[in-house]
Amino acid sequence: MTSTTRSNAKMTATPATRVLGVLAIAATALMAVLGLFISPADVIQGEAVRMLYLHVPSIWIAYGAFVLTSVSSILFLRARKRREDQGRHYDRLAGSAAEVGVVFTGITLITGMLWGKVTWGTYWQWDARLTTTILLFVTYLGYLALRRLPADPMVRSQRAAVMALISFINVPIVHYSVDWWRTLHQKASLSVGRRPEITGEMYWTLLYSTLAVTIVATWLMIHRYRVIRLEELRDEEALAALISSRLKNDDGSN
Amino acid sequence: MLAETLLVVRKDLRVEWRAKVALGQVAPLALLILVVLAFALDANSSLLELGAGGLYWVAVLYGGTLLIQRSFDVETDDGNMDAFRMSAIGAPSLFLGKSLALFVQIGLLELVLGSGIALLYNVRVTDWVLLFVAAVAGTVAFSVCGVLWGVMSAGLRVRATLLPLLLVPVLAPILLAGSRAFETALGVRADAGWTWASLMFVIAAIHTAIGLGAFGFLLEEG
Amino acid sequence: MSAVVEFEKVVAVAGSFPVLTGLDLRVAQGEVILLRGENGAGKTSFLRSCAGLISVSSGDAHVLGFDMRVDRRAPRRYIGLLGHENNLYRDLWVREHVEFRAAAVGAAESDTDAALLRVGVPKQLWSVPIGSLSAGQRRKVAIASLVVGRPRLWLLDEPHASLDSESRENLDVILAEASQLGATIIFASHESPPTNGIASRVITMGGGRVLEDSGAS
Numbered sequence: 001m002t003s004t005t006r007s008n009a010k011m012t013a014t015p016a017t018r019v020l021g022v023l024a025i026a027a028t029a030l031m032a033v034l035g036l037f038i039s040p041a042d043v044i045q046g047e048a049v050r051m052l053y054l055h056v057p058s059i060w061i062a063y064g065a066f067v068l069t070s071v072s073s074i075l076f077l078r079a080r081k082r083r084e085d086q087g088r089h090y091d092r093l094a095g096s097a098a099e100v101g102v103v104f105t106g107i108t109l110i111t112g113m114l115w116g117k118v119t120w121g122t123y124w125q126w127d128a129r130l131t132t133t134i135l136l137f138v139t140y141l142g143y144l145a146l147r148r149l150p151a152d153p154m155v156r157s158q159r160a161a162v163m164a165l166i167s168f169i170n171v172p173i174v175h176y177s178v179d180w181w182r183t184l185h186q187k188a189s190l191s192v193g194r195r196p197e198i199t200g201e202m203y204w205t206l207l208y209s210t211l212a213v214t215i216v217a218t219w220l221m222i223h224r225y226r227v228i229r230l231e232e233l234r235d236e237e238a239l240a241a242l243i244s245s246r247l248k249n250d251d252g253s254n
Numbered sequence: 255m256l257a258e259t260l261l262v263v264r265k266d267l268r269v270e271w272r273a274k275v276a277l278g279q280v281a282p283l284a285l286l287i288l289v290v291l292a293f294a295l296d297a298n299s300s301l302l303e304l305g306a307g308g309l310y311w312v313a314v315l316y317g318g319t320l321l322i323q324r325s326f327d328v329e330t331d332d333g334n335m336d337a338f339r340m341s342a343i344g345a346p347s348l349f350l351g352k353s354l355a356l357f358v359q360i361g362l363l364e365l366v367l368g369s370g371i372a373l374l375y376n377v378r379v380t381d382w383v384l385l386f387v388a389a390v391a392g393t394v395a396f397s398v399c400g401v402l403w404g405v406m407s408a409g410l411r412v413r414a415t416l417l418p419l420l421l422v423p424v425l426a427p428i429l430l431a432g433s434r435a436f437e438t439a440l441g442v443r444a445d446a447g448w449t450w451a452s453l454m455f456v457i458a459a460i461h462t463a464i465g466l467g468a469f470g471f472l473l474e475e476g
Numbered sequence: 477m478s479a480v481v482e483f484e485k486v487v488a489v490a491g492s493f494p495v496l497t498g499l500d501l502r503v504a505q506g507e508v509i510l511l512r513g514e515n516g517a518g519k520t521s522f523l524r525s526c527a528g529l530i531s532v533s534s535g536d537a538h539v540l541g542f543d544m545r546v547d548r549r550a551p552r553r554y555i556g557l558l559g560h561e562n563n564l565y566r567d568l569w570v571r572e573h574v575e576f577r578a579a580a581v582g583a584a585e586s587d588t589d590a591a592l593l594r595v596g597v598p599k600q601l602w603s604v605p606i607g608s609l610s611a612g613q614r615r616k617v618a619i620a621s622l623v624v625g626r627p628r629l630w631l632l633d634e635p636h637a638s639l640d641s642e643s644r645e646n647l648d649v650i651l652a653e654a655s656q657l658g659a660t661i662i663f664a665s666h667e668s669p670p671t672n673g674i675a676s677r678v679i680t681m682g683g684g685r686v687l688e689d690s691g692a693s
Contacts, residue, residue: 135423135426138419138422138423139423139424141419142416142419142420142423145416145419145420146406146416146420149410149412149416150491151491152489152490152491154531155474158471158472159406159472162406162464162468162472163406163420165464166402166424166461166464167423167424169460169464170423170424170427173427173453173456173457173460174423174426174427177427177430177431177453178427178430181430181434235492238492239489239492239493239494242493242494243487243494243497246494246497246683246684261576261579261580264576265565265568265576268568268572269565269567269568272567272568272569272605273567328565328567331565331566332561332562332563332564332565332566333559333560333561333562333563334563334564334565336529336557336559336561336563337557337563337577337580337621338580339529339549339552340527340529340552340553340555340556340557340581341552341553341577341580341581342552342553342580342581342582343580470549
């Protein structure tokens with residue numbers, strides 16, 4: 001590796017992502033203004049409905065990120081035997097997407113609970129959506145834990161890819177079983193919150209918020225991807241140095 | 255493949271027969287859990303009767319996790335995993351063999367737990383067939399998931415904490431389905447016990463398919 | 477003679493440490509090779525990469541004709557590996573264990589008794605849990621577990637460790653016989669009175685490479 005590419009690789013920012021970062025800040029600021037001041041309060045839910053603009057895009061982003069993790073994991077498993085790069089790119093993609101997914105699932109849970117406190121009068125309801133989401137959250141926390149274990153990089157990536165696939169297949173199973181469980185037994189308690197009708201300014205604000213949150217998530221993911229790449233580079237350089245120092249030592253002793 | 259699978263089953267059960275960890279330690283521990291759960295619910299007999307199905311599966315989850323861990327501790331002890339990798343036994347046979355041996359051990363654990371629940375929580379079974387089928391379905395699903403996650407955490411220093419973290423979210427639907435199916439079988443709730451039982455078979459089938467395909471490279475370490 | 481092990485500029489990494497750093501070695505069928513070298517010289521890693529347990533990250537590696545970079549599991553069933561650990565199920569009885577190992581490599585379970593007698597495990601120990609045996613007896617059970625498989629390539633890491641002198645000589649006889657029947661043997665040892673007796677070639681390793689080769693061709 002030449003010294004120029006190495007010095008470039010030491011940072012995670014490029015001009016393009018700096019622009020994206022500024023854009024993310026601006027978009028978030030505008031989203032706050034739109035969501036908190038410009039869009040109207042809901043007829044029934046009142047000011048609490050503003051939670052919607054963060055809550056809903058977050059879970060969409062989270063689902064999107066987990067889909068990306070699964071797709072990347074499949075691509076990684078297909079490419080892992082390639083000699084030149086062993087599909088590492090897809091593994092990094094899967095890892096960074098999962099991190100972003102977990103963060104936004106967390107945001108969804110927190111905003112959901114706050115929203116629930118205001119509208120239902122309680123932080124937690126054992127309804128299908130909340131239960132599925134918290135299981136999703138814990139599943140991918142486990143996935144990240146598996147990725148952090150000290151192990152041979154390829155072994156770790158393969159295990160993580162299998163786990164990503166199982167977790168993803170498990171999402172609909174969890175969703176439908178929980179959904180079915182709650183609708184069978186607790187019909188009454190579910191009708192506490194009425195879903196607000198989303199029209200006009202609220203609709204546009206939600207649409208815009210989705211765009212803003214997507215920009216933020218993309219920016220985060222690119223940086224996480226680069227950090228993972230840098231960690232790998234660091235390990236590769238350390239390894240190369242070790243090999244050459246072992247070779248030098250042997251030559252010296254003989 | 256059948257012969258190889260049975261070879262692994264026979265070896266695992268023989269290890270258990272000689273060491274008696276499942277019957278001698280895990281089963282009594284799971285019974286203790288039943289007692290502790292009764293403490294938690296203030297020994298309220300109507301609550302215990304209502305919740306017996308769910309409490310049963312919670313106790314199975316607890317004891318089963320220990321059995322899964324034990325099943326892979328046996329393989330990592332004294333470098334045994336190397337011998338497994340070097341053997342001529344195919345990865346699918348290993349997966350099936352370990353699963354089947356685990357099925358037998360968790361099944362035995364459930365017999366003990368079931369008897370304990372019947373005596374301590376004063377339950378009455380209204381549908382024996384459903385109870386049996388649901389127990390088998392849940393145990394199959396539990397075993398294959400356990401082997402799949404067990405091999406991933408095998409030999410790691412953090413396996414005692416990692417295994418439950420990975421396992422429980424995947425087992426959540428099984429716990430849910432098992433509890434509901436048992437409640438129907440115990441006559442506490444009249445509804446779709448059979449559908450819940452078949453859901454567990456579906457989960458088991460999916461994880462078996464993944465295990466057969468992926469066990470080979472999950473077994474490798476370097 | 478055909479090559480059983482053919483390594484060219486092999487680099488292997490375990491964790492993030494380079495254990496083999498460009499190793500060149502060719503081993504012909506029937507050779508008995510003694511690996512020497514200090515701790516950390518790469519002896520164990522070489523044996524484990526021959527068994528396909530450590531993946532080769534660059535260079536060319538063939539074992540028993542199989543390309544280890546294509547499928548490192550392929551040659552395993554023809555290989556008998558004895559590591560530092562004995563790979564024993566300590567809850568099983570001696571005979572049950574050897575029977576299982578025999579069946580696991582596709583050998584006949586009926587050879588079990590012969591193998592146990594051959595390595596010198598007395599009959600009264602056959603129905604005893606392995607966990608209650610002495611270190612030397614456990615090592616013998618581990619060797620018997622290899623003998624039943626009649627491997628074509630023996631990879632032995634300090635096989636003489638914890639054996640008494642009589643058992644060491646006995647093991648050397650077993651290995652010499654196996655090599656006469658066409659098996660290839662590679663064993664690592666740093667015993668001070670060198671057990672070269674049966675070795676046809678001595679290789680000294682250091683820093684993950686071959687430093688000296690008594691029989692370089």
